[in-house]
Amino acid sequence: MFTRLLLASLLVISTQAQAQGQDQTHTPPQICTREYAPVCGQLGQETKTFPTRCVMLSQGGTWVSNGACPATPPTAQSKEITLTVAAEDVACMGAAPMRCLQVQEGDAPTWSKFYNRIEGFTFKPGVRYTLLVRVTPIPNPPADMADTRYELVRELSRSPTLERLRYLRELKVY
Numbered sequence: 644m645f646t647r648l649l650l651a652s653l654l655v656i657s658t659q660a661q662a663q664g665q666d667q668t669h670t671p672p673q674i675c676t677r678e679y680a681p682v683c684g685q686l687g688q689e690t691k692t693f694p695t696r697c698v699m700l701s702q703g704g705t706w707v708s709n710g711a712c713p714a715t716p717p718t719a720q721s722k723e724i725t726l727t728v729a730a731e732d733v734a735c736m737g738a739a740p741m742r743c744l745q746v747q748e749g750d751a752p753t754w755s756k757f758y759n760r761i762e763g764f765t766f767k768p769g770v771r772y773t774l775l776v777r778v779t780p781i782p783n784p785p786a787d788m789a790d791t792r793y794e795l796v797r798e799l800s801r802s803p804t805l806e807r808l809r810y811l812r813e814l815k816v817y
Contacts, residue, residue: 673701677787683712694785711762721779723796725749726761728772730804738787763795769806773799 675697682696684704692711693699699706729745735756737743744757744766761776775796784790 673697675701677785679785679788681711682709683707694788698785721777723775723777725799726757726774726776728757728766728774729754730769730771732766732768759789759791759793761793761795764798770801770803772801775799 675695678695680695681692682699683690683706684693684699685707686699686702686704690707690712691704693702693704696706725748727747729747732742732744733756735741735743735758737758741758744761745754746757747754761774764772764774766772775798777794777796779792779794781788781790781792
């Protein structure tokens with residue numbers, strides 16, 4: 644019994660001595676929330692967008708800026724598409740109830756619900772848009788994030804609906 648107690652004491656003392664001798668810059672693994680509050684960070688030589696600052700720090704990255712990293716030039720995986728955005732958004736169900744844009748890709752005859760965000764584009768109800776959009780697949784996205792990134796390249800056209808024009812005339816804006 645005494646021998647076991649002595650060995651256990653020596654094990655605890657040696658473990659503490661090793662821990663004190665370790666590099667103090669090592670950070671223990673972190674548990675991060677699953678929210679999406681993107682930050683731009685540097686991981687080695689690569690600059691990339693992380694879903695949260697916590698995820699960036701837990702992977703050993705350094706903070707560059709809040710928000711997603713600036714748009715990158717087209718890659719071999721990205722392509723440009725034309726999207727027509729309807730003048731009104733609709734109620735839809737993603738992970739929770741939300742509002743979705745209605746879009747037509749290219750010459751598609753039907754409207755479909757668009758659950759993602761188009762970076763650089765701000766939707767205004769009552770205006771129909773035609774957009775040139777860069778679509779880039781995101782390798783290994785977090786489980787609660789889309790696997791595709793949509794970035795506005797340029798607005799090709801914008802046309803207010805008659806209801807919108809009447810509303811603006813009443814305000815004497817248009």
